[in-house]
Amino acid sequence: MNNYVALCAIGAEKILGNEIKSLGYKLTSNAPGRVSFSADDDAFYRANFCLRTADRVYLEMAKYPANDFDELFDGCYAVNWQDFFEKDVRVVVDKVRTYKSKLSSEHSVQGMIQKAIYKKLGASWRITTLPESGERIDVRVYIENNTATVLLDTSGEALHKRGYRTEGGTAPIRETTAAVLLQELMWRRKTPLHDPFCGSGTIVTEAVLYAHNVAPGLGRRFAYENLAVYNPQRALEIKKLEAEKIRTDVECRITGSDIDPAQIERAKLNAEHACVTAGRALQLIGSDAKVERPEFIVSDFKDLSAPYESGLILCNPPYGERLGDEQDARKLYAEMRGLFSDFPGWNMGIITSQKSFEEDIAKKASRVKNLKAGNLDTTLYIY
Secondary structure, eight states: OEEEEEEOOBTOHHHHHHHHHHTTOEEEEEETTEEEEEEOTTHHHHHHHHOSSOSEEEEEEEEEEOSSHHHHHHHHHTSOGGGTOOTTOEEEEEEEEEESSSOOOHHHHHHHHHHHHHHHHHHHHTOSSOOOOSOEEEEEEEEETTEEEEEEESSOSOTTOOSOOSOOOSSOOOHHHHHHHHHHTTOOTTSOEEETTOTTTHHHHHHHHHHTTOOTTTTSOOGGGGSTTOOHHHHHHHHHHHHTTOOOSOOOOEEEEESOHHHHHHHHHHHHHHHHHHHHHHHHTTOOOOOOOOEEEEOOGGGOOOSSSSEEEEEOOOOHHHHSOHHHHHHHHHHTTHHHHHSTTEEEEEEESOTTHHHHHTOOOSEEEEEEETTEEEEEEEO
């Protein structure tokens, strides 16, 4: 068994943990923005293919006391790095985080970890200089309470980059955040879903993938493909197993609208790319079945009305950054009060960074959930 660490938006740890458990893996610990778990070698591939709410997946290479730089070096040097890397590898210690520890200089820790890895590789391969002409592999280090955890990146590009987005438009919501919202609202595929500010279609497209049980990573590459331990045959076997889980026999009512025709065209293209990717995965198992495409229309949200007695409105309405002025955003939120009368019997989930949202919409949420993805602090208001 191996130890892994998955990163996520701060506030999404429980949802990510539930995802990890649904894959059959055992949770071991969590901290703000990350969840640790133990799993077999297949998790190398499955976690990256399947986790909708994780930003990255790391393999834990070592965890040991690091009260000084000698201990930091020795613990890292003890890892059999030569088993994981090709001889032309370029190792980058991309981030260091320290907390309540004697070693507090992130730059110095970064240099020491880099030195230990290269010393070990040089000694193992009996070379004095590594060519560094190959693929980049990232290593991340946490030092908390004088304990160092050294992690190897298996994902590469952040996992919110599913591969289907052609062009995001202005300030799009992350795909992983959209997946968190769907699970936070406990949305089920039989429930009609509409995004009245769909933009480039991220929430709608993620809902389509979720409803049809399409693993979000089936259409992209990962950093593990550049490691010496990569087993392409096993990765393909697992990809086929995940393709077998795709549901094309389900009926869904997933729609999006936006006042901007250019955004609607972009949303249609992104959703099409996602569905085509699912179709290619199905072809791996000899199926020509197709995933149902969502419907998008050009419309001002004020012109909408509920097509069904019940459903879910889930949206990321424009805020100051996208509208250019905070007052414009507050005026928009005040106009959104009409959604409650236009969609009676529907639940609503609205995510925004605007702190005055409840005041502007003149309605107290039944529940709020704070989420921090990257540097953006947002709140999900649930009605």
